[in-house]
Amino acid sequence: MTEFTSLIVGPGAIGTLTCAHLQNSCKVLVHPHRPEMTLATELAIRDKRHALTWTFCEEDAPIDLIWVCCKAGKVLNTLRPLLIKHPRASVILLHNGMGPQQMLAKQFGDRVIIGSTTCGALRTSNSSYRQTSFGETQLGLQGTSPTPPALVRLLQPQENSGPMRLKIQPEIEPVLWKKLLINACINPITAYHQIQNGQIRGYGYQASIIAICSEVNAILAALGMPSIENGPELVNEVAAISAENWSSMAVDVRNNQPTEIEFINGFLVRQGNELAVPTPELEKWYKRIALTPDS
The missing domain is CATH 1.10.1040.10 (N-(1-d-carboxylethyl)-l-norvaline Dehydrogenase; domain 2)
Structure with missing residues (x-):
């Protein structure tokens, strides 16, 4: 795979960290799941500032990975239409709480990757965030399903040096x-x-x-x-x-x-x-x- 596209749902603190992690490896788009949404333009990681290169999704853009960073209450109603619209996409759930993970896994099977992150960021202005927690992001595949090719690439050391520190976790529960x-x-x-x-x-x-x-x-x-x-x-x-x-x-x-x-x-x-x-x-x-x- 030479090029692929990620779609972020929820461009807040975790969404901003995800963008910074992905943007050197793939095209990063944002799903406008609520009106009047704006995107941060900068993330500070320790003493270095990083410009963010993400844009709102074009209507017919092909999507490989969907990263869910929005509030749990928005997940089901937002994600189900996206998974139907983008049948080749896998989804990575990074929201807080429990409930939507099990419902989506039951409906969409091995397309659902359940994740948990201990990374965090703090908004410092309308257009800026600063990373405040330097943990890791653990991802659990469903059953014996293969890792999506786009994620395989992101797990390579040269692609996985960003703020989210992706890691496959066989026992995610x-x-x-x-x-x-x-x-x-x-x-x-x-x-x-x-x-x-x-x-x-x-x-x-x-x-x-x-x-x-x-x-x-x-x-x-x-x-x-x-x-x-x-x-x-x-x-x-x-x-x-x-x-x-x-x-x-x-x-x-x-x-x-x-x-x-x-x-x-x-x-x-x-x-x-x-x-x-x-x-x-x-x-x-x-x-x-x-x-x-x-x-």
Whole structure:
């Protein structure tokens, strides 16, 4: 494969990192899934500024890879028409929360690649972002499906030196649950109290973090899955790494925008109800955000 095209859905923080990672390897287009959308023009990585070369998608552009970086609530309605319109495209899901991954995998099979990233960025102006978390992006293929040729190329060392650090993960489900646990703690607490991620390490929030981790592990046990060891330490470690970040949920609550609470704590509460596992702490934080006016 000499040339290929990636389509990004959701040109926010993760979408911007994805563009910066891809743009030297392929053409990068953006799907305008909401009106009046604008694109950042610059990403700062440590002490270096990188110009971003992405444009909105032409109507009939052929697409090889679709990168989903938008909010979980937008995923199904946005993605299903795109996968039908672009039958040769594979989709890489990088959104927060759980639920859409399983539904899309059931409908579109091995075209769906489920991902999780620990990379992060912070908006510094209307046109600029700065990378603030330097993790990796793990990608799980469905069953024994082959890796799409475009992704094979992106995984080559010379193509994989950008900010997202792509990696194939044979066992992606435990990765998703670990990130779900972290989000179930950091997102609603920072959103409700309107604090930055690093501030949840304070003593006043630790009891809630411990309780949430315990309830998530009870759900995992009921599902026959391994527990997440040292959950509170993991949450506090991520909070320290991303200390200066505002979680997307905190920003959404502050701006009276829809949040992803249904796909994070809401998903976990529903799992607990189905499995007869009590989840009072998860439910408390779910209600605090779900019942926020205009959320």
